[in-house]
Structure formats: structure tokens, C-alpha cells
């Protein structure tokens with residue numbers, strides 16, 4: 001995920017827009033109409049759903065091309081927080 005760290009905020013937003021299309025969250029059973037209406041996705045990078053996803057009906061992140069490309073290790077990002085946050089939390093324990 002380091003490619004997302006070494007750039008300024010405008011470049012980051014552009015990178016998010018570029019990769020968002022590869023996010024398979026909209027095909028996930030846990031994804032909701034509320035999340036779709038609010039344009040929520042890319043939870044592994046942007047963090048948990050603001051208020052649209054609360055019911056865990058499974059997570060298909062491990063099958064996403066970005067998951068593999070960026071070396072992600074967790075899942076359920078929409079309900080638990082970003083990969084970065086989850087790694088940081090584990091480090092606290």
C-alpha cells in the first residue's frame with residue numbers, strides 16, 4: 001500500500017479514483033443500497049463505512065485484484081476499518 005503514502009492529497013484522491021473501479025465491494029453480499037447511494041467503496045484504503053454497512057454477510061475482499069496487488073492481509077474493512085488501521089490496532093496489543 002506504500003504507493004498511496006508518498007504523494008500529496010490531490011494525487012492521493014486521483015489514485016483513489018483510478019483504482020476504485022477495480023473494487024468488488026458492490027458485488028459483496030454485505031454491501032447495501034445505502035452504500036451504493038452514497039458512493040462508498042475502497043474501504044481497505046479509505047476506512048469503514050460511515051453508516052451504511054453493519055450486517056456481516058461475508059466478505060469477498062480476498063478475491064479482489066487490489067487485495068493481491070497491494071499485499072493486503074485482513075478483510076471486513078467496511079465494518080472494521082482500513083488495512084492500515086487494523087495493522088496499527090494489532091500492533092497496540
Ligand code: SF4
Pocket residue numbers: 022023024025041042043044045060061062064065066067072077
Ligand atoms: S480489497 Fe475489498 S475494500 Fe479493497 S478495493 Fe478490494 S473489494 Fe474493495
Ligand code: SF4
Pocket residue numbers: 024025026028029030031043044053058059060061075076077078079
Ligand atoms: S470490505 Fe469486504 S465485507 Fe465490506 S463490502 Fe467490501 S468485500 Fe464486502
